Amino acid sequence: MTARPAAPLGRLGVFGGAFDPPHRAHRAVAEAALRQLALDALLIVPTGQAWHKARALSDGAHRLAMCHLAFDDLPGVRVDRREIDRRGPTYTVDTLTELHAEHPDAALFLIVGADQWLAIRTWHRWADILRLCTVAVANRPLAGPQAPLPDLATVGLPHVVLDVPPLDVSATALRALWHDGVPPCADAQALVSPAVARYISDHRLYASPTPDA
Ligand SMILES: Nc1ncnc2c1ncn2[C@@H]1O[C@H](COP(=O)(O)OP(=O)(O)OP(=O)(O)O)[C@@H](O)[C@H]1O
Numbered sequence: 001m002t003a004r005p006a007a008p009l010g011r012l013g014v015f016g017g018a019f020d021p022p023h024r025a026h027r028a029v030a031e032a033a034l035r036q037l038a039l040d041a042l043l044i045v046p047t048g049q050a051w052h053k054a055r056a057l058s059d060g061a062h063r064l065a066m067c068h069l070a071f072d073d074l075p076g077v078r079v080d081r082r083e084i085d086r087r088g089p090t091y092t093v094d095t096l097t098e099l100h101a102e103h104p105d106a107a108l109f110l111i112v113g114a115d116q117w118l119a120i121r122t123w124h125r126w127a128d129i130l131r132l133c134t135v136a137v138a139n140r141p142l143a144g145p146q147a148p149l150p151d152l153a154t155v156g157l158p159h160v161v162l163d164v165p166p167l168d169v170s171a172t173a174l175r176a177l178w179h180d181g182v183p184p185c186a187d188a189q190a191l192v193s194p195a196v197a198r199y200i201s202d203h204r205l206y207a208s209p210t211p212d213a
């Protein structure tokens with residue numbers, strides 16, 4: 001029997017990140033994007049060489065493995081390793097250009113959190129990014145849980161806002177919780193999936209502090 005060709009994708013989401021580690025807010029954002037944007041598929045794309053971060057990321061193989069543990073059970077979601085495999089600095093415009101060539105008829109949606117949206121003009125060829133896709137933004141508190149949410153409209157560029165409750169969860173805070181090499185309290189562990197929590201501990205990923213960026 002010959003395999004039936006895959007149906008063309010109409011709406012394709014792209015959610016990139018360091019995912020060091022992937023946490024509960026990433027998962028909530030992915031679920032909101034799938035639902036609200038009516039995506040046919042959502043790619044989780046762990047970053048290769050994050051030129052924009054001062055901190056060295058954990059090895060790509062670890063971040064890829066954690067993304068599989070965190071997202072593989074979500075229908076419609078695929079973890080995509082192209083940025084880990086690419087040489088040189090990771091530029092989102094390259095990923096979107098490749099995806100556009102692979103799926104010329106698909107509408108592309110780039111999912112980002114508020115911090116990245118507010119910095120979009122620092123991204124490599126950001127104007128081309130806006131031509132290639134629709135940016136969907138998840139708001140998040142940037143200055144602690146009590147601080148007002150940033151005003152996404154100040155960027156002055158077209159975007160859609162994802163309807164996801166703001167979550168004060170960051171990978172930076174999670175790495176700090178694991179710093180002493182022993183798993184943190186149950187509440188903190190619940191900010192990542194049990195499988196990711198186990199992976200971090202088994203591989204002693206954040207056992208020694210690194211400067212954050
Ligand atoms: N709590 C959150 N709410 C909404 N978006 C988020 C949240 N946390 C991360 N994101 C978004 O997910 C994407 C990937 O984020 P990343 O993997 O860098 O996580 P992070 O928690 O921001 O990490 P770090 O603290 O190391 O910078 C980015 O677009 C980021 O803005």
Ligand SMILES: O=C(O)c1ccc[n+]([C@@H]2O[C@H](COP(=O)([O-])O)[C@@H](O)[C@H]2O)c1
Pocket residue numbers: 015016017018019045047050052053090091092093116122123124125
């Ligand atoms: O292409 C760029 O210039 C660029 C600049 C900053 C961030 N990004 C991408 O934005 C995504 C989220 O970044 P981060 O730092 O929050 O993990 C991730 O996929 C990065 O590769 C991309």
